[in-house]
Structure formats: structure tokens, C-alpha cells
Amino acid sequence: MSPLLELRGLGVRYRTDRGEVTAVRDVDLVLEAGETLGLAGESGCGKSTLAMSVLRLLPKSARVDGEVLLDGEDVVTMGWGRLRAVRWARASVVFQGAMHALNPVRRVGEQIAEPIRLHGGTARVADLLDQVELPAAKARSYPHELSGGQKQRIMIAMALACDPKLVIADEPTTALDVIVQAQVLGVLSRLVAEQGIGLVMISHDLSVLASTCDRLAVMRHGRIVEQGPARSVIAAPTHPHTQALAAAFPVVGDPAFRQVEPDEVRESTPLLRAEGLRVDYRGRGGVVSAVKGVDLEIGSGEIVALVGESGSGKTTTARALLGLRPPTAGRVLFEGADLPTSSKGLREYRRQVQLVLQDPTSALNPRHTVYESVAEGLRIHRVPGDEAALVADALAKAELRPPEEFFPVLPHELSGGQRQRVVIAGALALGPRLLVADEPVASLDASVRGEILALLLRLRRELGLAALIITHDLGLAWSIADRVAVMHEGVLVEQGTVEQVLLDPSHEYTRRLLAAVPSTTP
Amino acid sequence: MTSIVWQRRRAAVSSTWREFTRNRGGLVGLVVLGVVVVLALLAPLVTDATGLDVTKAAGDRWQPPSGEYWFGTDHTGRSVLLLTWWGSRISLLIGLTATVLSVAIGTLVGVTAAHFGGWASAGLMWVTNFFLVLPSLVLAIALSTVLPRGIGTIVLAIGVTSWASSARLVRAQTLSVEARPFIERAKVLGGGHAHVIGRHVLPAVLPLVFVNTTLTVANAIVAEATLSFLGLGDPSMVSWGSMLRAANLHGAVSQRAWWFLLPPGLGVVVIVLAFTLVGRALETVLNPRLRGDR
Structure with missing residues (x-):
């Protein structure tokens, strides 16, 4: 019998204005029925593209090479009618960001029933809601009346509507608080175990994947760099990228992750x-x-x-x-x-006292160069001295070296971590x-989180x-x-x-x- | 340091230009505009202004177009070509200055209302809505009746009555810019109102204002022609509106003198069309949301 899902030499390329961009290259994966697979990686590594290619939900500009075998049938060459029949009935998706994936002007019950009706079944919304531990009365709610966790459960109920054998969950808990996240993950794990569904879960957070999946695959630049049982991948990562990902999510109580020396905490004045x-x-x-x-x-x-x-x-x-x-x-x-x-x-x-905001991309004026952004505070306060030298000094303190090279750069030309360093440099320029x-x-992506935190610690020390x-x-x-x-x-x-x-x-x-x-x- | 900034600005301008030249309609409009403006500026150098004087008119009355008078003559024997040529100067002058006034008021009110919020916003928006619901032509007529006749009055009448829509537009754009986190960062850095508006809000709002300006010019030129046609313009100046008024008063229609009606009328159509084409083209270039997939 053929496996539930098999990818053979899968490659996905996007046509853009600047030529072809390869999002996924040479991926081989096998998922048996009832198995759970975690797909980890940073933003832009191709993990979402990989997941969407399973149901051929990619945009028109995408070109797919290789084979995507769903129960032995190739999705890539499937006819349109057959594809429609397969979508949701064989495999379904829990989309990223439940807030935006639900139609705000329709009751959630109708939205859950929609795929069932399209596939010619009878709606059993109450039963599905019960499976995701929501009272049947919630079917009459509109999305805005539900909390984030409840909306995410509705998405899961939707995915289960046509009894699929495979569920793909794309960052199902990213926008949720820890306590709610734990509840949603619990529901998902229970359903997979009870109904023998194959699950592909995508996340940038290794600890989330570790608590729900049997197997882990780590992606980077469109390739799978490491694959194996979840426990061994996390306990003994072989690829440096996996090590960086694992280190980015510190375990509470593990002294290895504590970066502050106990004696470093000294008496201080308020x-x-x-x-x-x-x-x-x-x-x-x-x-x-x-x-x-x-x-x-x-x-x-x-x-x-x-x-x-x-x-x-x-x-x-x-x-x-x-x-x-x-x-x-x-x-x-x-x-x-x-x-x-x-x-x-x-x-x-x-x-x-200075502020560092959450999202460095929106915290920097896209029209201002790095130099202008860092010099902004200096100009407001009319700080005496050589402006260029002060800016260079602040950038160097934020570990952007050599600082002069960053002067004429615009924010969109920088990576997320570099942008956050520019925001920090702008704050440091005032000597707060x-x-x-x-x-x-x-x-920020997992691999740069550690660097930014280390920077904060070093600034405290120095x-x-x-x-x-x-x-x-x-x-x-x-x-x-x-x-x-x-x-x-x-x-x-x-x-x-x-x-x-x-x-x-x-x-x-x-x-x-x-x-x-x-x-x-x- | 400043050289880098200028280099970047030059690059931005040249990329905007490249994007603009891809829009054929906009390019045609720009060429037409350029020709009209150059002709209007050259008028005193290549033509003789004495021909505009009724007492010194050389030709006979109501002459159809001929080799001597390309566009024929009017009821006093003046050359219609000469009148139209000089009329374009007034139409353009009033159109542009009234637009500058209108857009300046609109930008000031819009930015102030959005930036300060609260009572300032409520009060300013109340005034804006007042001007929006009032028929602006009626208000302009009332204003130009009360004030002494002259170009200044027409400019004022058009400018003061047409700023409301740009105020709303600018306010909406300012609100969306002010919600961005970099505004909060600027405030935390210690920036006051002047800094936030000058360094962050205005540069982000100006492209929109610029587009709005080119579109407003077309409206202002039509408004000028309307007011002059109704006899509220400066009687000592020839404009397209006052030519149409004269044609109407002195029975150009009963004389079948189509040559006195068509040139000023087509002048208004061509210049308004040119400004609108340029404005629309600029809009698609400067506002990427309108570009879409083409």
C-alpha cells in the first residue's frame, strides 16, 4: 500500500520581476497514515510553499517539479475535477492566522458546513464542534464574537469537516497566547491520535513541534537539512541550523539557557x-x-x-x-x-529612557536611510559633536560593523535582525x-533572536x-x-x-x- | 552625507519618471500641457497686445476664418486667435494659483485635524463638511459678488470653496501614516509636533497632495471659465470664460459665428483633459495600490 503522502524530488519556483526564485528544491518526504510530521524553519525557508503544494494551492506564478503523491495519486498532474474532489475530502489545511481566514460576515457554523455541502455530504456541525471542545451553540456566532483560541478551533473543525486522512496545519498557534496555545495543541494531538489522521504541522517554534509531532524535518533555503524522530533531532541536532533553532527557544529552568551569571546581579540603586x-x-x-x-x-x-x-x-x-x-x-x-x-x-x-519596538520593519521610516534614522534623535536633541561620528559610534555599539557601510542603506535592504539593530542604535545614540x-x-527569526538578546546583555555589561x-x-x-x-x-x-x-x-x-x-x- | 541623500532622491525621481513615461495617456497630456504653457508664456513676445483693444481692432465684425484671421473675428473685429491665445494665460494663471491656494488650505487643515485629533479635529472637520455640502459654485458666486472685481477675487473664490475634498483626502492619509510605529519611535526619541509632521508625515503625504493638485487644476480652470461666463470675472482681462460670455451676449449663435464659440470652448476641454491625464498617470505611479497587475 502506498503511503499517505509522498513527495519525490519536489521543487517549486516562482516567476517574479527579477527572474525565477526557487522556493523549494529537491524535497523527499514520506508520511504514513496516522503519523505526525513537524516541519520547522525560518520565514522564507519554503515551508509554507511546500505545504501548499500538496493541495496545489500555489499562486499561478509557481512552477512545480517532481511528484506529490497523495495516496499514490500525483497531485501535480491531476485534472481540475479530480483535484476539487480530493481537496478537503482527502487532505485539508488549517490556515495560518485564523483571524483572517474566516469570513467575518457569515456565522461560523455555516462556514464549517460549507466544505461538507460542496462535497455532497450532510452537515454535522454540532458533532464537529464537540470534537474541538466547543459548545454546539457557538455555531451561531460570528467570527468577531470568538476569541483567538476559539477561532483557531473553528478552523480545525473546518479542516476535519470531510473526514480527511491528512491535515496540514500551517503555524496553527502563532498568534495565540501560551495558555491558549497549549489548549489548541492539545485538541489537535487528541484528534490525530483518536482518528488516525496524518498531520503535517508547520512552525518556526521547535518546542511547539516537539510537543505534538513524532517526526521532525528542518528546512533551510528550500531544502530539508535534517530529518528524524523529534526527540533525537532536538536532543542531538546534527546540522548547525537545527542547533541554532533549538537554542533560540530557551527552556525555562535549564541552566544551559541562563545567560546571566548569578553574581552578575549586584546591588543597584532604583x-x-x-x-x-x-x-x-x-x-x-x-x-x-x-x-x-x-x-x-x-x-x-x-x-x-x-x-x-x-x-x-x-x-x-x-x-x-x-x-x-x-x-x-x-x-x-x-x-x-x-x-x-x-x-x-x-x-x-x-x-x-528609550523604547525599542516589536516590529523593526514598521518602526523605521521606509524613506529614511539608516544614517537618518539613527541621527534622528541626535538632531531632535541638538546633541553637540560630530554627527557622523556619533552615528557611527551608535551603530558600532549595536554591532553593525563597519558602520559607514550602513549609512546610505534603506531599511528594506536589511534583514530583520539588522533592522532591529538599527532601532537599538537609534536609541543608543542618545546615551540612555x-x-x-x-x-x-x-x-524576528529564531536564529537572530539569540544575537539580539546577547546584544542587550552586552550593552548592560559594557x-x-x-x-x-x-x-x-x-x-x-x-x-x-x-x-x-x-x-x-x-x-x-x-x-x-x-x-x-x-x-x-x-x-x-x-x-x-x-x-x-x-x-x-x- | 547630504550628497548621498541627493543621489537617492535623484534616483527616486528618475524611477518615477520612467514609470510615468510608460503611461501613454499621461505622456500625451504632458506634451499638450507643455505646448500650451510655452505658447502662453511666449504670447507677449510673438504677438501684439494692442490687438486686444476694442478701439484699435483692425478687422471687420464677424468675419469667418480666413488667411488673415485664422479663427475669424469677433463682434468688434478683434482676432479670435489672438483672444484665445491671450485668454489661455488668464485661464492657466487662475487655475494654477487657485489650486495652490486650495491644496495649501486642504493640506493644512487635513494634517492638523489628523495629527492633533480631539477637539481640533472635530472642529476642523465640521468646517470641512460645511464646505463639502454647500454648493461651491453658489458660494463662489456670492464671494465674487461681494468682493471687488479682479483676478485676486476669482482666485480666492475658487480656492476657498474647493479645498474641502483635499482636506479629507489628506486627513485620511495622515491618519494612516500616524498609526505606523515609526511615528511612535519619533515621539519617544523626543520629537515634537513639528518634527513628526515635518520629517515623517509631510514626506509621506506629499505625493498624494501632488496628484491631487494636478487633478484640482482641471476643476479650477472650469470654475474660472464658469465664473467669467457668468460675468463675475475681471472685465479688463480676456479669458476663455469671458470670451464665451461675449459670444453669448452679442449673439454669436444668431450670427452663426461658430468660430467665436469653438476656440475658447475647445481650449478649456483640451487643457482640462491634459491635466486630468497627467494627474491620473501620476496617481498610478505614486500610489502603488492603484497600479495593480498589468
């Missing part, structure tokens, strides 16, 4: 302090408190991680600390003095004493730069922070040293967060 900080938003539905009384202290030269799920108020806290949003109540003290409220005073304050970093590596790092990733906190503050629904539920909070959590919520973190050690 630099920035929030007392009873409270921020309200006045919206149409009345007043919403995003931050409800937060006491937080960051010492000089200290790295504090503010951890929480999306919507927990951590970003609003950072905005208030930066003076971007006036607090409704409470105070923010910098070196013991209240935060200035005048625009002149705030301008002076901004030389001391505290850096507030909002998810500084969340939008310049005594303190940092407040806002993140949802507990592994990141474990790897570089001195202290951790856990935020939940606008309140700091727990704070203390990293070892104290992450190894011996005292609050229920911290425990739940830690339990939900996918682990590479099963």
Missing part, C-alpha cells in the same frame, strides 16, 4: 519606579482599566522582564512609564523625581540609561544599560532577565528574581503559565 500606576481608557462602552495599580521598580543596570498574555496591560504599562500616556492615578518616578509633564521636561527625560523593549525579538523587557515568552525571561514581574488582567500578580518566580512560583496564574509552555523535553 532608577525608574512606578507607584500605584493606574491607566484607564475611555471607550464607547465606558471606562476600561488597562492597568490597575502597578508597583514596579527597575534598578540601574538591571534587566527586568514584564511577562503576561496579550491584553494583560503590559504594553500600556510601558507606555505610561515612557510618558507616552499619562497615568490616571499613581506616579512614575525617575531617579526619585516625578516624571515631568511639560513637553520640554519630557524631551529631556527621553534622553534617559534605560531601554524599554516591547517584545524585542517576537517578530554601558550599564538597564532594560525593561516586555514579553509573553517565559523562556526569554529565563534566558536574560534578573527579575521577572508577571502581569495578569492589569495587575502584577507576582514579582521577584527569575529563579524565585520561574522555578518556585507562588501565584496560581504563574503556575498555569509555566505549565502551558511547550517543552522540547517530553
